[in-house]
Amino acid sequence: MHVHCEEGEVAESWLVAAAACLTASCVIDGGMLLRALQLLRKDEALSRLLHDVSVHTSSGGSMYEELPSLTLQEQEEKPRSNLQKLVERARPEFMWLAAGCLALFIRLPFSLALPHFVSETIGALIDKDSDAVRSNITSFIIAAVIDSLLDFWCVFLFGYTQQRLVRSLRIDLFRNLLLQDTSFFDASSSGEISSRLTSDCAEMANDLTWVFRFTIEALVRIGGIAGYMFFRSWRLASLACSIIPIVAVVNRFYSAWMSKNAQMVQEALAEANGVAQEVLSSMRTVFSFANEPRELRRYEKAVQKHFVLNVRQTAISGLYYMGVCTFLMSCCVQSSLLIYGSLLVFNGELEATTLLSFMLYQGQLQEYFSNLLNSFTNLIKSAGAGAKVFELLGRRPRIKRSGLIKLTEVRGKVTLEHVSFCYPSRESLPPALDDVSFQVSPGNIAAIVGPSGAGKSTIFHLLEHLYEPSSGRVCLDDVEVSELEHGWLHRMLALVGQEPVLFSGSIESNILYGYYHRLLEDGGESGEGLQEKKQRIAIARAVIQDPKVLLLDEATSALDSESEALVQEALEHVMERRTVLVIAHRLSTVSRADVILLLNKGRIVEQGTHQELLARPLPPDGGLSYRTLLNRQAKALSDPDALE
Numbered sequence: 001m002h003v004h005c006e007e008g009e010v011a012e013s014w015l016v017a018a019a020a021c022l023t024a025s026c027v028i029d030g031g032m033l034l035r036a037l038q039l040l041r042k043d044e045a046l047s048r049l050l051h052d053v054s055v056h057t058s059s060g061g062s063m064y065e066e067l068p069s070l071t072l073q074e075q076e077e078k079p080r081s082n083l084q085k086l087v088e089r090a091r092p093e094f095m096w097l098a099a100g101c102l103a104l105f106i107r108l109p110f111s112l113a114l115p116h117f118v119s120e121t122i123g124a125l126i127d128k129d130s131d132a133v134r135s136n137i138t139s140f141i142i143a144a145v146i147d148s149l150l151d152f153w154c155v156f157l158f159g160y161t162q163q164r165l166v167r168s169l170r171i172d173l174f175r176n177l178l179l180q181d182t183s184f185f186d187a188s189s190s191g192e193i194s195s196r197l198t199s200d201c202a203e204m205a206n207d208l209t210w211v212f213r214f215t216i217e218a219l220v221r222i223g224g225i226a227g228y229m230f231f232r233s234w235r236l237a238s239l240a241c242s243i244i245p246i247v248a249v250v251n252r253f254y255s256a257w258m259s260k261n262a263q264m265v266q267e268a269l270a271e272a273n274g275v276a277q278e279v280l281s282s283m284r285t286v287f288s289f290a291n292e293p294r295e296l297r298r299y300e301k302a303v304q305k306h307f308v309l310n311v312r313q314t315a316i317s318g319l320y321y322m323g324v325c326t327f328l329m330s331c332c333v334q335s336s337l338l339i340y341g342s343l344l345v346f347n348g349e350l351e352a353t354t355l356l357s358f359m360l361y362q363g364q365l366q367e368y369f370s371n372l373l374n375s376f377t378n379l380i381k382s383a384g385a386g387a388k389v390f391e392l393l394g395r396r397p398r399i400k401r402s403g404l405i406k407l408t409e410v411r412g413k414v415t416l417e418h419v420s421f422c423y424p425s426r427e428s429l430p431p432a433l434d435d436v437s438f439q440v441s442p443g444n445i446a447a448i449v450g451p452s453g454a455g456k457s458t459i460f461h462l463l464e465h466l467y468e469p470s471s472g473r474v475c476l477d478d479v480e481v482s483e484l485e486h487g488w489l490h491r492m493l494a495l496v497g498q499e500p501v502l503f504s505g506s507i508e509s510n511i512l513y514g515y516y517h518r519l520l521e522d523g524g525e526s527g528e529g530l531q532e533k534k535q536r537i538a539i540a541r542a543v544i545q546d547p548k549v550l551l552l553d554e555a556t557s558a559l560d561s562e563s564e565a566l567v568q569e570a571l572e573h574v575m576e577r578r579t580v581l582v583i584a585h586r587l588s589t590v591s592r593a594d595v596i597l598l599l600n601k602g603r604i605v606e607q608g609t610h611q612e613l614l615a616r617p618l619p620p621d622g623g624l625s626y627r628t629l630l631n632r633q634a635k636a637l638s639d640p641d642a643l644e
């Protein structure tokens with residue numbers, strides 16, 4: 001079933017490309033086209049790409065082979081906590097983390113030695129030993145300089161690892177988002193998703209790398225200081241370490257609370273971002289309903305929720321640091337050391353300089369202990385912030401994006417067989433399509449008509465495989481669209497919608513978007529323009545791939561009559577030699593269609609040619625028929641003669 005062409009067919013592919021350009025020339029104005037053609041002909045990279053495309057097509061490949069393949073990263077689904085998942089994310093960065101740790105280890109003896117040299121210098125001063133004073137001060141300066149130099153490497157290597165982690169998290173998350181089915185995007189706000197992609201990923205990676213740095217540094221330093229302390233006086237050292245079990249118990253409760261709250265904070269932030277995104281992307285509507293104060297209140301409410309949760313988190317953290325770091329570690333431990341140490345000095349069991357070095361090391365011990373606690377808090381927060389990211393990373397789409405089949409020859413026959421469909425987000429409501437069957441022969445035009453909400457666009461959605469039908473078959477050339485390869489299907493089938501979405505970038509890049517399936521980042525003219533211009537660009541973008549089936553949502557409402565005529569002219573041109581399904585608004589399109597499908601409440605009420613449907617009697621129950629629909633339209637246009 002795969003595409004297979006001989007060498008000579010490369011030329012044919014060139015012809016297709018040239019024909020596509022020529023078609024585009026009928027659609028877009030001269031200057032614009034000239035530039036698109038120049039771009040195709042002159043730009044070396046593009047020419048090569050064009051050539052590659054023909055070679056790929058001839059060998060049964062696809063343009064998609066140029067891009068990284070989008071496949072789900074199947075992982076063994078073991079139940080793991082967010083904390084475990086978080087730590088696992090850091091595994092590929094092991095080398096960088098190891099380099100950071102190495103810098104830490106090399107630095108350690110130098111920074112650990114500093115209090116020792118201080119206490120030794122003071123001891124030598126008391127003993128009035130000037131040589132010892134000089135050598136201890138020199139040692140102190142050397143150790144301090146090396147310590148400072150190595151600090152750069154610690155900061156840089158851990159910071160670098162952090163950036164790598166953010167990058168990989170964002171790319172993996174974005175990849176998985178691109179693979180999700182349309183119903184996922186129906187149910188999620190883009191603001192919320194981008195919040196996950198930006199702030200959640202950054203927060204997770206930030207916390208995680210600094211956790212590594214501070215945890216490792218703190219553990220090593222605490223170990224070193226404790227070793228030194230036990231070596232100098234086991235009794236004082238035992239007193240200094242007695243605090244550890246108490247802190248461990250407090251931490252257990254604190255971490256449980258912090259993890260839950262961090263999750264709530266990120267959710268509240270995503271909610272606020274969702275509101276902002278929704279409002280900012282619909283500013284015209286907000287403006288025309290003068291709803292700015294209402295939207296501001298909505299945003300204020302969402303931000304307030306985030307604020308309250310954050311303040312609560314700050315207050316609990318403050319209490320924790322006050323209780324554990326300041327009161328227990330600083331006040332209780334230091335005063336106990338002073339009292340007990342003084343007793344030992346009075347009894348002649350301890351040197352005063354040893355007590356001094358103990359007090360200095362205790363300051364460091366306290367600092368690193370609070371770093372350890374900080375890291376621990378951040379790790380918990382990070383796992384909380386990551387909960388939603390991991391949920392998204394692990395989400396499997398409800399429908400398989402792509403089959404494997406690429407047909408060798410496409411005729412363009414479109415068939416729907418007993419198709420019923422409910423949008424996943426509104427399963428409790430009547431189906432959008434209910435047992436719909438029809439067939440459009442290759443090269444024919446099918447006009448889909450019916451009142452708003454009848455299900456016309458839904459037919460297009462199913463043909464494009466945005467959703468899968470609840471029952472029945474949606475086929476192109478008798479093969480279900482779900483079985484067809486995603487990239488191939490969308491080259492055979494092109495949609496021109498009512499409100500074309502253009503990407504920022506030049507006109508050429510927007511047209512070529514349909515060709516290369518990617519944006520050329522050459523900046524230039526803005527993609528925004530008049531509706532007519534946008535429509536013509538969208539048509540060019542659709543036909544530049546030379547699709548066999550065109551799905552047209554005739555846009556009349558947004559265009560004035562002059563622009564409408566121009567767009568219509570462009571459409572006439574591209575409809576030739578193609579199967580066309582058109583959501584028809586114009587009588588001229590409807591009347592010349594090979595088949596007209598009248599839809600109402602998700603069902604096909606009538607089907608036939610214009611003449612056949614006009615010849616049918618009006619339904620006795622006053623239900624919807626093609627004639628009543630035309631009569632209604634004619635009345636609306638105050639043109640009672642439109643029918644005749």
Ligand SMILES: Nc1ncnc2c1ncn2[C@@H]1O[C@H](COP(=O)(O)OP(=O)(O)OP(=O)(O)O)[C@@H](O)[C@H]1O
Binds near residue numbers: 450
């Ligand atoms: N993404 C969606 N999620 C949930 N329901 C949807 C979605 N899109 C459409 N619907 C619903 O499905 C039904 C059919 O909608 P559809 O857009 O296919 O109608 P239509 O005939 O094209 O209408 P219009 O001419 O107004 O565009 C409607 O009730 C609509 O509200």
